[in-house]
Amino acid sequence: MTRLLKSKAAPKMENAPAPRRSSKRERTRQEIYRSAMRLFAESDYDKVTIEEICAAAGVAKATFFLHFPGKSALIAVFNEEVTRSLAERLAGYEGSAEEELLILVSVLREAWELNAPVMHKMLSDFLDQPALVSKAAVVNESVLDLVTHIVERGQKRGEFTTGCPPEMAAIALVAAWSAFTAWWLQNPESDTDEINRGLLEFQLNGLRKKT
Template sequence: MGRWEPGARERLVMAAVDLFTEQGYDATTVAQIAERAGVTKSTFFRHFPDKRELLVAGQETLSRLLVEGIAEAPGDATPLDAVAAGLERASTAMGPATRELAPRLRAAVAASAELQERDALKIVSLAAAMTAALVARGVPDPAAALASEMGVLAFKRGYAEWSEGDRDADDELAGHIRVALNELRTASASLG
């Protein structure tokens, strides 16, 4: 594949996940990722500062969509309803390709302490983005932080259920996240 062909960013992510799974994160070089993706090393560095950033490639988009969904929620929405609107918006960015990649990505992260650390930072960043969006709506900080953490937990649970589910099913991520958030609402109400 020539470097002028479209989709270099996506090919780099796929190549990296495959190589991380096959030979481990530490043993994989940027040159190997670029070669597998059919691009040059300089093309790699135009898209990513280092190989660690490949696995959080969509984080900025995900954060932006979460914030937009929260900001556009109806004015009378509860903090959790606003978070649900953000999660709904963010789930639109994840389709069949994401679902197919998820098990390999999970395996690559599980095999590397460095990638586990980066994944944890991603989750913290998403919660912070949602908290800031809720505070901007006038939600007091403790409630905003709690709603955001519940949103992150719902996202993680829904994403895991969706990505581990039947690949031939037409179900969308949003439905799994809604179910997870509703389960968490019920669970939190029972805490007293």
Template structure:
């Protein structure tokens, strides 16, 4: 390929990337303002100033936008988790803190989209393999293998409970929250539940 052809191809690629980013950004703004379900592809196209055909060149469906948000969030969180040799408990706390940090950056989008991760919405109907739910499952499995977490709860259920609890807490938090106290409360509820710890039985030697 000639130098001129390479430059032309590079420009087309950059334009394609910009268009995709504009569609994604417009969709996130609409989801933040109206929620996920009420927003239509037509509304996203209008906000991004693109034709409907252009939208489908970049995303096969509206659900694909949610999948991309989920994967981007999971990739960001995975890169910021500490050394995998750290305890699963520490990584669980880091996930709560990172979600809180993301909520502070984009509270409306997080409030609108986090509950949607509880439902598989990949374009082919399957759950995204590298999304936030899968990342939480990895942390739970690691904790179970090391004896930090009990094994009578599956990683799948634990990850779903984690996302559901975060979605519920963050959806009711005021702007500026979730505070450290609120994150600690969420973490404690996730790891210890609501029951009081049972008192240890004392052994009394026979007379």
């Protein structure tokens, strides 16, 4: 299992290739996100204003707020970028569902750590706003969808117990990872790889089908 965790390093998200553009609204949303991430990388998250993001993206301030309630809400698109790339990588993967979850956790961790200076401040800003925290499920929606599909496949293959609906299992897994991410915010020097693996192993003990 350790071999799977040493996956190819995830690219810094401000340089990631643009996803397939399905609508003008999505193109605008992506342009705002990419412009913001470039500014965060060049300057400091706390110093970058929404006005500067709008100028870089070529949109009005009102347009920004049509897509995001604030700077920290951009964290949702960050998760979407990572999970979209990961879903493409896992397409046709022939390993077990457990291995897929291990890869997912590893890639998410790598992406967050590669963007650590920005993500620390963005997450801290997000957690300091109760109105946004109450919408945390939306932030993790793309991750939840991917985990749900992985768990569902594992159940169909007989790898995981069917005693828990895949959606509920995914919520439990993602909630634990979200709690870990908040902990990482306070303990940035910790061995996140080892702790992440231990946390996932603990969770998988409840998912594995007993023989």
